[in-house]
Amino acid sequence: MAKQLNVALIGNPNTGKTSVFNHLTGLNQQVGNYPGITVEKKEGICKLARGVKAHILDLPGTYSLNASSLDENVVIELLLNKKDKDFPDVAVVISDVENLKRNLLLFTQIKDLGIPTILAINMADRMKRKAISLDIPKMEEHLNTKIALISSRKNQGIDYLKQLISDYKTISTKPCVNASVIAPEYFDRLRKAFPNQDLYKLWLVITQDVNFGKVERNEMKTIASFKTESVSNLKRLQQKETIIRYKFINDVLKETLTIDTANAKDLRTRLDRILTHKVWGYVIFFAILMLIFQVIYNWSQYPMDFIDASFASLSEWVKDTLPSGALTSLIAEGIIAGLGGIVIFIPQIAFLFLFISILEESGYMSRVVFLMDRVMRRFGLSGKSVVPLVSGTACAIPAVMATRNIESWKERLITILVTPFTTCSARLPVYLIIISLVIPDEKFLFFNLQGLTLMLLYLLGFGTAIGSAWLLNKILKIKSKSFFVIEMPNYKLPLFKNVAINVLEKTKSFVVDAGKIILAISIVLWVLASYGPTKEFSNAEAIVTAQMEEGAFAKADLEKQIASYRLEKSYIGHLGKFIEPAVEPLGYDWKIGIALITSFAAREVFVGTLATIYSVGDDEEETIKKRMAQEVHADSGKPRFNFASGLSLLLFYAFAMQCMSTLAIVKRETNSWKWPMLQLGVMSGFAYLVALVAYQVFK
Amino acid sequence: MKKTVAHLQKGEKAIIKDIATDNVPLKLLEMGCLPGNEVQLLQLAPFSDPMYINVNGSHLAIRKETALHILIETPS
Numbered sequence: 001m002a003k004q005l006n007v008a009l010i011g012n013p014n015t016g017k018t019s020v021f022n023h024l025t026g027l028n029q030q031v032g033n034y035p036g037i038t039v040e041k042k043e044g045i046c047k048l049a050r051g052v053k054a055h056i057l058d059l060p061g062t063y064s065l066n067a068s069s070l071d072e073n074v075v076i077e078l079l080l081n082k083k084d085k086d087f088p089d090v091a092v093v094i095s096d097v098e099n100l101k102r103n104l105l106l107f108t109q110i111k112d113l114g115i116p117t118i119l120a121i122n123m124a125d126r127m128k129r130k131a132i133s134l135d136i137p138k139m140e141e142h143l144n145t146k147i148a149l150i151s152s153r154k155n156q157g158i159d160y161l162k163q164l165i166s167d168y169k170t171i172s173t174k175p176c177v178n179a180s181v182i183a184p185e186y187f188d189r190l191r192k193a194f195p196n197q198d199l200y201k202l203w204l205v206i207t208q209d210v211n212f213g214k215v216e217r218n219e220m221k222t223i224a225s226f227k228t229e230s231v232s233n234l235k236r237l238q239q240k241e242t243i244i245r246y247k248f249i250n251d252v253l254k255e256t257l258t259i260d261t262a263n264a265k266d267l268r269t270r271l272d273r274i275l276t277h278k279v280w281g282y283v284i285f286f287a288i289l290m291l292i293f294q295v296i297y298n299w300s301q302y303p304m305d306f307i308d309a310s311f312a313s314l315s316e317w318v319k320d321t322l323p324s325g326a327l328t329s330l331i332a333e334g335i336i337a338g339l340g341g342i343v344i345f346i347p348q349i350a351f352l353f354l355f356i357s358i359l360e361e362s363g364y365m366s367r368v369v370f371l372m373d374r375v376m377r378r379f380g381l382s383g384k385s386v387v388p389l390v391s392g393t394a395c396a397i398p399a400v401m402a403t404r405n406i407e408s409w410k411e412r413l414i415t416i417l418v419t420p421f422t423t424c425s426a427r428l429p430v431y432l433i434i435i436s437l438v439i440p441d442e443k444f445l446f447f448n449l450q451g452l453t454l455m456l457l458y459l460l461g462f463g464t465a466i467g468s469a470w471l472l473n474k475i476l477k478i479k480s481k482s483f484f485v486i487e488m489p490n491y492k493l494p495l496f497k498n499v500a501i502n503v504l505e506k507t508k509s510f511v512v513d514a515g516k517i518i519l520a521i522s523i524v525l526w527v528l529a530s531y532g533p534t535k536e537f538s539n540a541e542a543i544v545t546a547q548m549e550e551g552a553f554a555k556a557d558l559e560k561q562i563a564s565y566r567l568e569k570s571y572i573g574h575l576g577k578f579i580e581p582a583v584e585p586l587g588y589d590w591k592i593g594i595a596l597i598t599s600f601a602a603r604e605v606f607v608g609t610l611a612t613i614y615s616v617g618d619d620e621e622e623t624i625k626k627r628m629a630q631e632v633h634a635d636s637g638k639p640r641f642n643f644a645s646g647l648s649l650l651l652f653y654a655f656a657m658q659c660m661s662t663l664a665i666v667k668r669e670t671n672s673w674k675w676p677m678l679q680l681g682v683m684s685g686f687a688y689l690v691a692l693v694a695y696q697v698f699k
Numbered sequence: 700m701k702k703t704v705a706h707l708q709k710g711e712k713a714i715i716k717d718i719a720t721d722n723v724p725l726k727l728l729e730m731g732c733l734p735g736n737e738v739q740l741l742q743l744a745p746f747s748d749p750m751y752i753n754v755n756g757s758h759l760a761i762r763k764e765t766a767l768h769i770l771i772e773t774p775s
Contacts, residue, residue, distance in 0.1 A: 063726060063729050063730060064726075064729045066725055066726075066729070068724070068725075068726060098756070099756060099757060101731060101755060101756055102729075102730055102731050102755070102756065102757050105729060232721065235720065235725065236720065238725055239720060239725065239728055242725070242728050242729055242733070243728075243733055246731070246733060268758075269741075272741065272742055272751070273742075276742045276744070276751065278743075278744070278745050366760070369760070370742075370744055370749060370751055370760045371744055373744065373748070373749045373760070373762070374744055374745060374746055374748050374749065383749065383760075407724065483723075483724040483726075483727075483765065484749065484760075484761060484762045484765065485724060485726050485727050485730065485759060485760075485761055485765075486759065486760045487730070487757065487758065487759055488751060488758040488759060488760055489758070490758075
């Protein structure tokens with residue numbers, strides 16, 4: 001069997017590392033999590049020459065081995081732990097040709113760890129436009145490594161990189177920079193205390209505040225006890241180290257890199273002049289947001305109608321084809337109806353992820369951070385909170401994780417606490433179906449009224465997030481230094497392949513994760529709705545027929561009346577009736593009440609739940625929307641979903657904290673149950689109140 | 700008065716002289732914000748905060764409060 005080679009891709013953010021990873025592995029990749037933490041772990045397999053397979057690990061982007069976030073810790077933990085099963089046989093440092101100087105800092109650090117390190121200089125296609133020329137052989141000599149000049153955009157140089165990876169054994173492991181010159185005496189003592197250890201490695205262990213896992217823990221403990229230097233002294237030494245590394249890099253680049261600035265064409269400056277303009281910058285940002293929401297609403301309408309209809313006929317087909325019985329109705333009424341409630345939202349979610357990944361890939365997101373920082377700070381947030389708040393429109397879970405690069409703990413905590421107010425894609429199903437029921441499909445000026453309502457709901461989400469941030473900023477007494485550094489990457493045309501893989505990956509995990517919950521809940525609901533505790537349930541047919549004979553309703557309605565009587569007397573009916581007093585003032589009946597409760601597992605369950613409840617005992621092929629429209633008020637005979645109850649539902653979903661996964665993530669990121677419990681209580685309580693007021697005012 | 704990055708005019712260039720290390724994160728230094736390197740102010744957000752600078756080839760945005768700790772000298 002051929003030996004498997006471990007390769008680690010390392011690099012600064014915005015160097016096209018993920019594109020290189022995609023080129024090397026194709027679709028042969030999987031995304032998981034590092035054990036115990038929520039940092040995304042991307043790995044894949046790449047076939048090299050002579051049947052060798054390389055296991056490629058795409059490590060989180062980092063500027064140096066001095067970690068300041070969880071994502072960066074992952075890199076250091078791996079590189080310092082030779083016993084880790086992913087410990088690289090060879091490291092590939094991906095760098096950006098335009099930022100070589102800064103990128104080489106990380107390269108020298110990794111090389112000094114004694115790992116064979118290949119330098120891949122990416123974006124070589126930009127060299128001509130930027131009038132950059134490199135003396136590669138000379139650079140290889142100075143850095144004592146092999147260099148691949150690649151362009152992940154044009155798919156150039158990847159084969160050469162693969163070849164270098166297969167020949168990794170020929171690469172020197174000699175360090176570039178002797179870090180011990182920064183404090184010779186101190187390093188001398190270290191050397192004497194740990195004669196068998198690599199000095200630079202020791203230095204990193206001492207300076208990093210990283211949990212190195214179970215392996216080598218004892219050994220690490222003794223090393224950590226060597227932290228005799230004071231913290232500020234250590235920091236000063238780290239700076240010294242940075243300075244000597246840059247000195248080395250400058251010397252190398254002086255001989256190998258030339259930039260003819262006169263010939264360099266600069267698109268960045270021109271675009272920045274508009275996109276970060278004091279007025280136009282904001283106008284453009286809001287225009288882009290508007291566009292996104294209009295598109296999500298209008299374009300996805302067609303595939304959604306198609307999916308809705310397909311599931312209705314699938315359910316019908318199953319009923320007709322399979323022998324009738326409990327199992328068939330479980331499949332047709334429970335599972336298919338429930339799953340239809342999630343599959344229908346794939347188009348919208350895919351569109352949303354598409355836009356978000358385009359905004360991030362193009363480099364535009366950093367400009368938004370720049371524009372918004374001052375405004376956001378007023379509310380106790382950071383410019384970097386914009387990324388979580390915007391990506392929170394897809395899902396709060398990755399959004400909460402995206403707060404990790406916010407330097408100040410207070411700003412970060414507030415961002416985490418308010419992010420669940422932004423309209424996530426799980427709310428979208430609820431919004432869409434209710435909007436289509438209670439808001440007329442008409443034009444107001446140029447805007448579709450339904451699209452406008454959706455946009456208002458998104459704005460409401462953002463507004464509430466910002467407002468509560470302001471409040472939290474006043475209430476929370478946390479002192480923390482607020483550092484703020486963000487790189488403004490070059491503008492790039494988003495690569496189709498990267499965007500496509502991203503959209504596919506995210507949509508898939510949304511559907512699978514949500515699908516699992518929904519499937520389970522659908523089955524439970526169906527069972528609860530199909531069986532009842534009392535005799536009234538089993539004798540439903542006789543009781544209702546008797547009512548008909550007494551002249552309570554016409555014979556044509558018999559079947560429907562039996563079905564609804566049964567539902568009322570089923571387990572779920574009893575449960576629903578029990579909670580009805582609590583939801584009635586909001587304008588809901590017990591069926592919606594059940595849907596509200598199941599929604600606390602995940603919001604998108606709402607539609608599936610109603611679909612399951614409404615379809616039990618119904619023989620006709622119908623879409624979810626139609627069924628909801630047909631629901632009437634028991635007393636007045638008016639539609640159950642009218643403007644007042646619809647508005648009340650929309651507002652309830654806008655504010656309530658109904659997502660167990662988000663609560664779990666918040667617990668993990670804040671390391672305390674206090675904050676997620678606060679979210680659950682305050683948000684849901686507020687939601688109830690607002691929904692109550694809205695219904696009472698508009699009814 | 701000591702001149703700092705916060706005092707630069709849009710488009711103006713200067714050389715970094717010193718950095719008040721306790722108030723500037725290591726990350727900024729690693730991105731090339733070191734004494735002797737050139738810094739240029741590229742763009743300003745409203746209220747001159749944050750500041751979009753080019754230092755040593757890195758394009759970064761930093762807050763004014765951080766910029767105040769980066770001392771510069773302008774060629775006169």
